[in-house]
Amino acid sequence: MDRIRNIAIIAHVDHGKTTLVDQLLRQSGTFRSNQKVEERVMDSMDLEREKGITIRAKNAAFQWNGYHVNIVDTPGHADFGGEVERIMKMVDGVLLVVDAHDGPQAQTKFVLRKALENGAKPIVVINKIDRENARPHKVLDMVFDLFIELKATDAQLDFPVVYGSAKQGYAMRDIREPSETMQALFEAIVKEIPPPAIAKEPFFQMLVSNLDYSDYLGRIAYGRIVSGRVAVGDSIVCIHKDGRRERANVTALFGHEGLAKVEIKHASAGDIVGLAGFEDAFIGETLTDSEERVALAFVDIDPPTIQMRIVVNDSPLAGREGKFLTARHLRERLIRESRTNVSIAVADTDTAGHFEISARGEMQIAILVEQMRREGYELLVSRPEVIFHRDEGGNLLEPLETLYVDVPNENLGDILQSLASRKAEIVNMDHQSHSVLVEAVIPTRGLIGFETDLVNFTRGHGIMSHLFKEYAPFRGEIASRNNGVLVAMESGIATAYALNNIQERGRLFIGPQEEVYLGMIVGENSRPDDLGVNPCKAKHLTNMRSQGDGKGIQLEAPSRMGLERALEYIGPDEYVEATPKSLRLRKKILDATARKRAASKSS
Numbered sequence: 001m002d003r004i005r006n007i008a009i010i011a012h013v014d015h016g017k018t019t020l021v022d023q024l025l026r027q028s029g030t031f032r033s034n035q036k037v038e039e040r041v042m043d044s045m046d047l048e049r050e051k052g053i054t055i056r057a058k059n060a061a062f063q064w065n066g067y068h069v070n071i072v073d074t075p076g077h078a079d080f081g082g083e084v085e086r087i088m089k090m091v092d093g094v095l096l097v098v099d100a101h102d103g104p105q106a107q108t109k110f111v112l113r114k115a116l117e118n119g120a121k122p123i124v125v126i127n128k129i130d131r132e133n134a135r136p137h138k139v140l141d142m143v144f145d146l147f148i149e150l151k152a153t154d155a156q157l158d159f160p161v162v163y164g165s166a167k168q169g170y171a172m173r174d175i176r177e178p179s180e181t182m183q184a185l186f187e188a189i190v191k192e193i194p195p196p197a198i199a200k201e202p203f204f205q206m207l208v209s210n211l212d213y214s215d216y217l218g219r220i221a222y223g224r225i226v227s228g229r230v231a232v233g234d235s236i237v238c239i240h241k242d243g244r245r246e247r248a249n250v251t252a253l254f255g256h257e258g259l260a261k262v263e264i265k266h267a268s269a270g271d272i273v274g275l276a277g278f279e280d281a282f283i284g285e286t287l288t289d290s291e292e293r294v295a296l297a298f299v300d301i302d303p304p305t306i307q308m309r310i311v312v313n314d315s316p317l318a319g320r321e322g323k324f325l326t327a328r329h330l331r332e333r334l335i336r337e338s339r340t341n342v343s344i345a346v347a348d349t350d351t352a353g354h355f356e357i358s359a360r361g362e363m364q365i366a367i368l369v370e371q372m373r374r375e376g377y378e379l380l381v382s383r384p385e386v387i388f389h390r391d392e393g394g395n396l397l398e399p400l401e402t403l404y405v406d407v408p409n410e411n412l413g414d415i416l417q418s419l420a421s422r423k424a425e426i427v428n429m430d431h432q433s434h435s436v437l438v439e440a441v442i443p444t445r446g447l448i449g450f451e452t453d454l455v456n457f458t459r460g461h462g463i464m465s466h467l468f469k470e471y472a473p474f475r476g477e478i479a480s481r482n483n484g485v486l487v488a489m490e491s492g493i494a495t496a497y498a499l500n501n502i503q504e505r506g507r508l509f510i511g512p513q514e515e516v517y518l519g520m521i522v523g524e525n526s527r528p529d530d531l532g533v534n535p536c537k538a539k540h541l542t543n544m545r546s547q548g549d550g551k552g553i554q555l556e557a558p559s560r561m562g563l564e565r566a567l568e569y570i571g572p573d574e575y576v577e578a579t580p581k582s583l584r585l586r587k588k589i590l591d592a593t594a595r596k597r598a599a600s601k602s603s
Helices: 017-027 046-051 078-087 106-117 136-149 183-192 327-340 362-374 409-421 450-458 496-502 563-569 592-602
Strands: 004-011 058-064 067-073 093-099 121-127 161-165 170-172 205-207 210-214 218-227 229-231 235-239 245-249 252-257 260-264 266-268 272-276 286-288 306-312 345-348 354-359 379-382 396-408 425-431 435-443 463-473 485-488 506-508 520-525 531-533 574-578 583-587
Touching: 004 017, 004 106, 004 183, 017 058, 017 067, 017 093, 017 183, 058 252, 067 183, 093 106, 093 136, 093 183, 106 121, 106 136, 121 136, 121 183, 161 183, 170 183, 210 327, 252 266, 306 327, 306 362, 327 345, 327 354, 354 362, 362 379, 362 563, 362 574, 396 409, 396 450, 409 425, 409 435, 409 450, 450 463, 450 563, 496 506, 520 531, 563 574, 563 583
Parallel strands: 004 067, 004 093, 093 121, 121 161, 485 531
Antiparallel strands: 058 067, 161 170, 205 218, 205 286, 210 218, 218 272, 229 266, 235 245, 235 286, 252 260, 252 272, 306 354, 306 379, 345 354, 379 574, 396 435, 396 463, 425 435, 485 520, 506 520, 520 583, 574 583
């Protein structure tokens, strides 16, 4: 056990942790010298590569000087906090990667708090010291202040520091000593991170901390073995959260070599393994040798705060692009997602083909929908809504988040105005040289669409992150979209002539020669109410010459939205239609007369 080290890498989005894992795997000899390896090899999902963020926690392992190091790359975005919390149950130490200019950010704070609460030994890696505006000594002071704020123990405050550049592939303990390799970081991991703590009990115990799924083996439960040993074929027991005891045989065991999942025959205390055999094992449950054992302790993850509906696509253009269209297809895919993603919950509703999805944030659901589109699914998605609770007195409670916004000085007024309209309460403002760090408490409802405002107001220079705080009394209504939409009154092909007339009424979402259908949203009205328009109208030829003959039509470029922006934009009576090649906005009820009738009934 003395030769095993279990570590997690934690950092804010884009501080270089995935690149650092690449270097550790390369320089430890995990990859052959002639092996072609992609950059940011831990980001295996297409979406992770495109967005430059880690979404799913992943395991890897390498050998160095006779030591076996298990390493877990954790997500840095608040919506994927559920992945982070349970990873801390598997590791004994963390590499806290901090940008040498930006310093620790809000998400660093969230993940580090979880690590310190679990007693993990930290190593601080100040990365990107090759940046021209790097300020490593100032950043080190900021990290120390953060540790004090998070009530770190004296032992945790005495953290080792490694300076380096993951991109260039070097690290050093003293910033004045030149280095060309990651040797200093390897030595720090082996010396500073303790070996796994082994429970005294001789029998097998393991806490399920992560899940995977195989079409051949079913559910695979990942975790660290707390005590004892386990082998393929052993009969073991799963202690479920409801107290139920279920016995099954171990059908397969997995360890890691580099990034590869490898089958093993047996494993002992301290090892991080995947174990197949239980179809219903869930995160936080205990695997052990007999029914008489007591379950291991587990800290619950943050509750879901957002819910949306995913619905079978019933639009007139349904079935043209996707392979998976039915309620059965959707349900199977959503259930499969909930098996491995603990922070997403799926529930059937009273309406056939409608499924309710609960999650930590809209980005999490947007990522799921984007994955499904790419796999060939067609579906409709509703606007994100907050999950409310009631206290003992029947008062309405809503989730609040602590929001951190780093905004350029010249845009501060716009951002504060936007926050005020979203019922945010400013807690702290820290003025830096060119920007202001604003800390606020805001209803989760107020966060929907705020990221788009931030990007628009700051031209992409604003940074935000948020953490779940608590459920608190309802803060009152928050105004949603100010403008109405332009809704197609008939189906057909959009013409330049019709769009030229429509664009005087507002902003277009479509271009000429695009197929539209009755009830589809083709643009934003410049006024607050919805307006029916005919984008398919053609110019009728007459034997009279008009003043406009011969003049070219000047259409403005249509405003195209990505999936996240579209989900934020739609109203309560609207859907986003997501298919493999298209994103369309539409009314839930396509027929205008039926829509009016439904609106008058609800009012």
